Amino acid sequence: MDYEVVVVGAGPAGSTAAKHLSEQGISVLLIDKDKFPRKKACGGGIPVRLLKQFSYLEELIDSYSYTGWVHSSFSKSKVQLQREKPTVAMVVREKFDHDLVKLAVAHGTTFMDGKTVTDLVISKDDATIMLDDESSITSHIVIGADGVWSTIAKKAGLASSRESMGVCAFQEQKLGKATMDQWFKNTRTLHVHLHFQGMSGYGWVFPKKEHLNVGIGEIIPLKQKREGKNNLREKYQQYLVELKKQSLIPPSFGTGRIQGGATPLYPLDKTYADRVILCGDAAGLINPVTAEGIHYAMHSGKIAAEVVGDALVSHNYSDDALSQYQTRWKKQFGKDLKILLKTTTSWTNQTEKLIKLLNKDKKLADMALDVLTGQRSIHECRVELVVRALYVYCIDFLRRGNTDN
Numbered sequence: 001m002d003y004e005v006v007v008v009g010a011g012p013a014g015s016t017a018a019k020h021l022s023e024q025g026i027s028v029l030l031i032d033k034d035k036f037p038r039k040k041a042c043g044g045g046i047p048v049r050l051l052k053q054f055s056y057l058e059e060l061i062d063s064y065s066y067t068g069w070v071h072s073s074f075s076k077s078k079v080q081l082q083r084e085k086p087t088v089a090m091v092v093r094e095k096f097d098h099d100l101v102k103l104a105v106a107h108g109t110t111f112m113d114g115k116t117v118t119d120l121v122i123s124k125d126d127a128t129i130m131l132d133d134e135s136s137i138t139s140h141i142v143i144g145a146d147g148v149w150s151t152i153a154k155k156a157g158l159a160s161s162r163e164s165m166g167v168c169a170f171q172e173q174k175l176g177k178a179t180m181d182q183w184f185k186n187t188r189t190l191h192v193h194l195h196f197q198g199m200s201g202y203g204w205v206f207p208k209k210e211h212l213n214v215g216i217g218e219i220i221p222l223k224q225k226r227e228g229k230n231n232l233r234e235k236y237q238q239y240l241v242e243l244k245k246q247s248l249i250p251p252s253f254g255t256g257r258i259q260g261g262a263t264p265l266y267p268l269d270k271t272y273a274d275r276v277i278l279c280g281d282a283a284g285l286i287n288p289v290t291a292e293g294i295h296y297a298m299h300s301g302k303i304a305a306e307v308v309g310d311a312l313v314s315h316n317y318s319d320d321a322l323s324q325y326q327t328r329w330k331k332q333f334g335k336d337l338k339i340l341l342k343t344t345t346s347w348t349n350q351t352e353k354l355i356k357l358l359n360k361d362k363k364l365a366d367m368a369l370d371v372l373t374g375q376r377s378i379h380e381c382r383v384e385l386v387v388r389a390l391y392v393y394c395i396d397f398l399r400r401g402n403t404d405n
């Protein structure tokens with residue numbers, strides 16, 4: 001064996017898996033096709049709950065947003081969601097992902113960048129990855145953390161044909177601290193535009209310490225990918241115009257190249273096989289409503305490291321032994337992902353009503369903020385949320401009735 005474990009992909013999922021494997025004294029190779037530091041399509045917003053789970057992240061955070069405005073489709077109404085403590089942590093992915101790699105390396109991981117994995121061969125005795133320079137590396141187990149278009153998922157026969165996915169257009173520009181302070185204050189106030197102009201997704205304005213990240217994301221049937229890409233750029237341009245009209249972003253923003261990216265919407269049916277485990281986007285683990293995936297990437301990477309650690313102790317790398325991985329991530333957040341997906345597909349153009357309702361009741365707005373920022377599991381509080389919304393709706397209905405009389 002060249003290594004006990006090879007991790008393909010050095011995003012948050014791969015680096016986290018590698019760090020936690022190395023901490024157990026396991027020999028790990030972390031490999032990525034890009035040279036690091038590398039850019040990654042992302043808004044860079046992280047729920048603060050992730051910091052509770054991975055306290056070492058605090059040092060890697062760029063800035064915090066303490067408050068945000070959620071706007072309706074055509075910007076007729078808005079609601080401010082706010083706490084005394086920060087609601088969203090912001091990172092610049094280029095630096096954040098590199099820092100995570102450095103942490104894994106500090107714990108003993110070997111890192112190889114600028115090498116693309118082109119194939120995977122699983123045999124009774126080992127797992128072999130082939131590289132673009134025609135070399136090969138063997139290990140007991142391969143962790144596929146190679147993102148939404150995962151080669152490892154395809155080669156292991158785990159990738160399923162997707163019917164729809166999330167596509168995003170965005171820009172991140174360094175404007176400097178003084179400009180960011182002037183426009184977004186110390187609170188680094190963020191903005192989200194639900195269903196911007198009727199699209200099935202949302203627009204975001206994420207202010208960081210020195211950077212501003214603006215984008216829109218939409219859920220489209222995969223058949224429309226090419227067409228969707230073109231439409232999305234146009235919608236992004238319209239979004240910039242609207243934001244500038246409302247003086248929500250500096251006029252100087254948006255001069256550079258518009259970048260694109262894709263996100264999965266739901267987990268693969270099976271995220272493990274003989275000698276293989278898939279993490280993060282490669283496994284389709286992402287919040288389909290917000291496209292928030294860093295948390296699920298890191299969480300699944302950690303679970304994978306634990307299950308692989310057990311497999312190495314028992315020398316059992318079979319499909320059956322590794323099924324524990326799927327059992328564990330499903331237990332941790334599987335129900336949430338299922339409910340969120342239903343919310344996305346039953347997502348209607350009711351944003352005006354929704355925001356009016358949130359504006360009428362602080363408790364309901366707080367609950368919505370908790371769910372949106374991942375501080376509370378939607379699975380645990382959905383009944384409470386629906387009951388509160390119905391209560392606020394009924395009280396409002398009765399009040400309006402009395403006023404009419």
Ligand SMILES: Cc1cc2nc3c(=O)[nH]c(=O)nc-3n(C[C@H](O)[C@H](O)[C@H](O)COP(=O)(O)OP(=O)(O)OC[C@H]3O[C@@H](n4cnc5c(N)ncnc54)[C@H](O)[C@@H]3O)c2cc1C
Binds near residue numbers: 046145169279286
């Ligand atoms: C525009 C956009 C905005 C987003 N905004 C947010 C946000 O604000 N907050 C949030 O939490 N999430 C956001 N996401 C989602 C988030 O970016 C992903 O969920 C997250 O990066 C998943 O991490 P990962 O480690 O699984 O994969 P990735 O971060 O995609 O890392 C995969 C790595 O694998 C490498 N790789 C791929 N193929 C190969 C190969 N064949 N050989 C070797 N290496 C390979 C890639 O170079 C890459 O470094 C956004 C996504 C997009 C597209």
